[in-house]
Amino acid sequence: MTNEVKDIFVVGGGINGCSIARDAVGRGYSVTLAEMHDLASATSSASTKLIHGGLRYLEYYEFRLVREALKEREVVWANAPHIVWPLRFVLPYFKGGIRPAWLIRIGLFLYDYIGGRKKLPATADINMKTDPVAAPLKPLFTKAFEYSDCWVNDSRFVVLNAMDAxxxxxxxxxxxxxxxxxxxxxxxxxxxxxxxxxxRTEHKAKMVVNASGPWVDHVIGEALNTPHDRNVRLVQGSHMIVKKMFDHKRCYIFQNNDGRIVFAIPYEEDFTLIGTTDHDFEGDLNADKIQATEEELLYLCNAASDYFQKPVTREDVVWSFSGVRPLYDDGASAAQEATRDYVLRQKPEDHDESIIHIFGGKITTSRKLAEAVVKKIEHKLGARKPKWTKVAPLPGGDFAGEDFDSLLAKLKTDHPYLEDKHAYRLMRLYGTLARDLLAGVTSKEGLGQHFGADLYEAEVRYLIDREWAMTAEDVLFRRTKCGLSFTQDQISALDAFMKAQ
Structure with missing residues (x-):
């Protein structure tokens, strides 16, 4: 048992829980966070990796959510420029498509102007007869629209919030x-x-924040032992990774005949990410790792093949991942129509308003969600310090006025033994903290044991010591994506090394 009484105990180590812990401790509250698996091991590492407003949410009149998300894009980008960067999305159009051109134009106009865009480029029209972005696609598109959003390394975003907390x-x-x-x-x-x-360990706290994502109702019913209605709608979303399908850096957003949209996004330099799906999840959350179904993978293959000249087949899939989104149950008729907004519940009958339950939420709006939660904490425990996270860099994101390329050049100058691709990967993952990871290393031999791809012992030990990594999966598929280039024997060897530490 721990004798100290904390102000706040956070249940859940996904993006919501880690963002809340970071904000609250920075406001002067004492905080403990508990995660039953690895950080970002569920929903928060299974996203489409976007910091975005959600263009399609406008169809469901989610104007408040879209505006808040759009305003957050440049905030998150400024605070984590090593793991967040701008992307341009190409939306091919053809007559007879599910959404008419006028509706798309209205949506893109709102997307440009309701979110306080400052640095991201505005929407533009594309002539698909002359723009090279049309080359990988079937020759039935004469027009396309292009708009801006941002990419995020989602699992690292969670870990960096936890590190700062x-x-x-x-x-x-x-x-x-x-x-x-x-x-x-x-x-x-x-x-x-x-x-x-x-x-087992006992902890004491004045308040509890239930940020357990898909398990939020389980915590209410089992850990809290309280009768309850169903608060969240569990929706499974899956993605697949294939070998690089195009050489340019722009992304595609495809409109399917069933009303869904599918993205095709450059991924880890050598691959393309295709996703996502949306269907109600009826399985066991506590079973083995949630996996994409064959039906989902075939759906994504067919959706991409409707647009790309080269068909995407099941054999092209080199990896897939799947997560369960805990969407607030608003009674929507279809999974893709369920709100992506967050709902906070804190009632007088819920233990004197000393517990806050979080339903739903998005990676993009996690910082704003945390501010909303801390506002409720202030009401219960009293305010201590002002808001601070809007202008506070995450670990590794303190670029101090320099840009990514100049910092990368300095890293390569200080560590000339690094191959260009290796140095780039380290900067993209760790930003200015790459200097800490490589502290004292003066040669390639100094990186230690080589596990595969460009993963060496120095990085693995850093992840164990600084980022709570305990298994090969933690390292290869969440902290890095090196697992895409590893054999099963290499994965087993890394796991054995880590278990021996």
Whole structure:
């Protein structure tokens, strides 16, 4: 049992939980966060990797959400320029498509002007007869629209929020499952169970924030032992990775006949990401890792093949990933129509307003969600310090007026033994913290054991020591994406190395 009484105990180490912990500890509250698996091990690492307003949400009149998300794009980009960068999206158009040109133009006009865009380029028309972006597509598109959004390394975004929270004083507990929440006389007793050795620990806190994503109703019903209605609609979304399908840096957004949209986005230099799907999830959240179904993969192959000249087949898929989105259950008739907005519940009958439940949310608006949660915390515990996260860089994002390319050049000058692609990858993952990772390393031999691709012992040890990595999966498919270039034998060797530490 821990004797210290914390102000806040956060349940869940996805983007919402880590953003809340970071904001709250920076406002002067004492914070503990517990995640039952690895950070970002579920929904937060299974996104389309976009910081975006959500163009299609305008069809469902989600104007408040879209405006907030659009305003956040440049905020997040400024605070994490190593893991966030602008993208241009190409929306091919043909007569008879599911959305008429006038509707698309209205949507793009709103997209340009309701979100306070400053640095991102505005919408433009594309002549598909002359623009090289048309080359990979079937020759039935004479026109396209182009607009801006941003890319984010989603799992690293979560980890960086957790790192900053820890640096500011929060306790981050990984692989600690919350099994009991008991409220008595104005104080919470939270019991966690270590998922490696089974030991249990009691924690004390004045408030609890239930940011457990798809498990939010489980926490209410099981850990809190409270009867409840269904608050979230679980929707599975899957993506697949194929070998690079085009050489340019722009992305595509395709409109399917069923009303869904599918993205095709450059991914990790050598690949293309295609996704996503949307269907209600009826499986067991606590079963083995959620996986894309064959039906979903074939759907994405067919959707992409409707647009690309070269058909995408099931055999082209080199990797896939899937997550379950905890969308607030607003009674929408179809999964793709369910709101992507977040809902916070804090009622007087819920233990004197000392617990806050979070339903829904998006990576893009996680910082704003955290501010909304801390506002409720202030109402209960009293305000201490002002808002601060809007202009505070995440770890590695303190570029101090320099741009990415100049910092990359300095890294290569300081560490000339790094191959260009390796140096670029390290800067994209760690930003200015790449200097810490390579501290004391003066030669390629100094990087230590080579595990595969351009992953070496120095990086693995950094991830173990600084970023809570414990397994090969943590390293290869969340902290980095090196696993796309690893054999199964190499993955096993890395896992054995990490277990021996």
């Amino acid at each position: 820890q640096k500011r004083g929060a306790d981050i507990l990984v692989r600690e499952k919350v099994v009991s929440l008991i409220y008595d006389k104005g104080l919470w007793t939270i019991t966690t169970e270590n998922q490696i050795n089974g030991t």
